[in-house]
Amino acid sequence: MTSELSVDDSTLVLGIETSCDETAAALVMGGLDVVSSVVSTQIELHADFGGVVPEIASRAHLEVLNPVVARAIVESGVEAERIDAVACTVGPGLIGALLVGVSAAKSLALAWDVPFIGVNHMEAHLYSSFLEDPSLEFPLLVMLVSGGHTMLIEMQDHGCYRLVGQTIDDAAGEAFDKVARFLDLGYPGGPAIDEAALRGDPEAIRFPRAMLNDGYNFSFSGLKTSVMNYVRKHPDVSSDDVAASFQAAVVDVLVTKARRAAAEIGATGIVLGGGVAANSLLREETLGACGEDGIQGFLPSRSMCTDNAAMIAAAGWHRLRSDGPTPLNVGAIPNLRLSFID
Numbered sequence: 001m002t003s004e005l006s007v008d009d010s011t012l013v014l015g016i017e018t019s020c021d022e023t024a025a026a027l028v029m030g031g032l033d034v035v036s037s038v039v040s041t042q043i044e045l046h047a048d049f050g051g052v053v054p055e056i057a058s059r060a061h062l063e064v065l066n067p068v069v070a071r072a073i074v075e076s077g078v079e080a081e082r083i084d085a086v087a088c089t090v091g092p093g094l095i096g097a098l099l100v101g102v103s104a105a106k107s108l109a110l111a112w113d114v115p116f117i118g119v120n121h122m123e124a125h126l127y128s129s130f131l132e133d134p135s136l137e138f139p140l141l142v143m144l145v146s147g148g149h150t151m152l153i154e155m156q157d158h159g160c161y162r163l164v165g166q167t168i169d170d171a172a173g174e175a176f177d178k179v180a181r182f183l184d185l186g187y188p189g190g191p192a193i194d195e196a197a198l199r200g201d202p203e204a205i206r207f208p209r210a211m212l213n214d215g216y217n218f219s220f221s222g223l224k225t226s227v228m229n230y231v232r233k234h235p236d237v238s239s240d241d242v243a244a245s246f247q248a249a250v251v252d253v254l255v256t257k258a259r260r261a262a263a264e265i266g267a268t269g270i271v272l273g274g275g276v277a278a279n280s281l282l283r284e285e286t287l288g289a290c291g292e293d294g295i296q297g298f299l300p301s302r303s304m305c306t307d308n309a310a311m312i313a314a315a316g317w318h319r320l321r322s323d324g325p326t327p328l329n330v331g332a333i334p335n336l337r338l339s340f341i342d
Contacts, residue, residue, distance in 0.1 A: 005115060006056040007321040011084045014108070015313025016069065018061045018094025018101030019121050020147075021045075021052045024309035025072035027067075027083070031317035032128075032134050036076035037310045039303075040064045045186045047183050051177065058096035065104055072309070081108030082310055084253070085114060085282075085325075087316020091336025092148065098332035106328055115325035117316040121307075122338045124315040125273040126155060128304040131314055136271065136298060140264040143254060146274035147173035150218050152258055154265050156341075159319050163340040164261045165216025172250055173276045175220040179227050179246055183239045193243045200244030202281075205230060205237075209256075216261050247281055251323035255285045262295060278305040 004301050005011070009030035017024040026037035028225065042060050046052050072079055087103030091098060102118075109116035126142055140155040141164070152164040152173045170178070173190060180189030185196050207226050210219040227246050231237060269292055276282065283299045290297030319326075 005084060005320075006044050009315065011317060011320070012078070012082055013085045013087050013117070013313040013317045013320070014069070014072070014083050015119075015309035015311070015316055016065070016086065016088040016101045016105045017121075017309040018097050019089045019091070019306055019310045020097060020307060021057050021060075022307040023061050023064045023068050024307060024312075025069040025095055025315050026309035027076040027078070028131070028310055028313035028317065029074055031321075032131060033219060034131055034310045035078070036072045037308060038068050038072045038075065039308055040068050050181050050187050051125040054094045054096055058100060065100060067102070069108075077223050080112065083114060085109070085115040085117055085316065085320055086112070087104050087117040087119050087320075089121045089124065090330060091333035092121055093332075093334060095332055095334040098334060099177070102332045103283055107311050115320060116272070117320050118326040118330050119312050119315045119319065120336055120338055121312075122149060122151075124311040126153065126161070127297050127314040127318070128273055128300045128308075128311045129271045130306055131310055132300055132304060136296075137268045139265055139267050140269055140271050141258060141265060141267040142271045142273055143258045143277070144273045145172050145254065145276035145282070147177060147276075149169070149274065150220070150254075152216055152261050153338075154261075154267070155271075159322050161338060162342075163264070165218065165257060166233060167218040167220060169221035170224060172220055172254065173223045173274070175250065176276065178224050179243070182228055182231070183242060184336060185239065185243065188274055189191065190279060193247055196240045196243035197247045197281065200238060200242070202244040204260060205245035207245055209249055212253055213255060216257050218253060218257070220250065222340050223318030247279070248330055251281045251285050255289050258286070259289045259293060262294065262300035267295060269298055271298045272300065273305070275306050278302040283308070298316035
């Protein structure tokens with residue numbers, strides 16, 4: 001059966017996501033139509049530790065994955081027999097967490113006699129926007145900003161990507177988490193910084209904009225250190241002002257470089273992706289820059305910025321159409337990289 005599957009607009013893919021601290025399942029038809037999407041978060045489990053604890057994440061995935069998949073199927077209103085393929089994140093991510101999803105996805109694919117598709121989590125983020133706006137036209141400049149990655153990617157076509165720039169040290173989301181922890185603002189760090197910044201003055205402190213006019217790579221490690229040094233020297237400074245000034249520095253660099261890169265490649269627009277794409281200032285500044293430059297700016301809904309299985313199913317549909325099923329001997333790959341053209 002798997003070799004005879006014709007991938008078209010009626011092909012229904014079950015997506016499974018367990019790369020970090022979200023257990024998610026979704027059904028997507030034709031690579032674009034989200035039939036159902038269920039996400040179970042582990043934020044409360046990790047809050048006391050100020051970050052994701054791999055062993056706790058893996059155990060939580062084990063406990064809730066089957067109910068999450070079952071709920072996604074029930075909410076879709078279709079029978080399991082209608083599912084044409086099972087897609088799952090195989091990397092990058094936490095090895096234990098990934099293995100839970102990969103094992104479950106392979107088991108379901110075997111039980112239902114349908115194709116298994118291994119999906120790169122980073123590629124899936126590129127497809128979040130297409131689930132909400134299928135009319136997006138190539139080439140696109142995708143600003144992929146998360147806790148583990150900060151990249152500018154030229155998306156020339158489906159499955160055809162060129163790396164424009166990336167962080168050489170900390171990812172932007174990682175810097176948000178570390179600064180939030182240092183300021184004792186709570187967990188997760190991104191939303192905590194965003195909330196505090198609304199009460200602060202973004203011009204109170206002029207933090208450095210590393211590599212602002214130097215190519216398309218990023219560096220946020222020095223900014224994080226600068227924040228810590230400033231607070232130690234000025235212990236009475238407002239945490240809200242520090243958060244706002246720090247956030248302004250990060251967003252300034254991200255938007256400036258994305259804007260310049262989009263102009264250079266002749267992009268039709270700038271698309272945000274990844275957890276940090278939910279940041280209020282980044283969304284506002286990106287739209288403003290695109291408006292000034294006369295190109296489209298697309299911001300996925302905040303639920304599509306964070307980890308979800310709909311984007312996994314969408315990317316899986318495209319991979320199934322272009323590459324066919326993934327061999328079942330493919331395992332979890334915690335350091336999986338996205339494939340780029342030269």
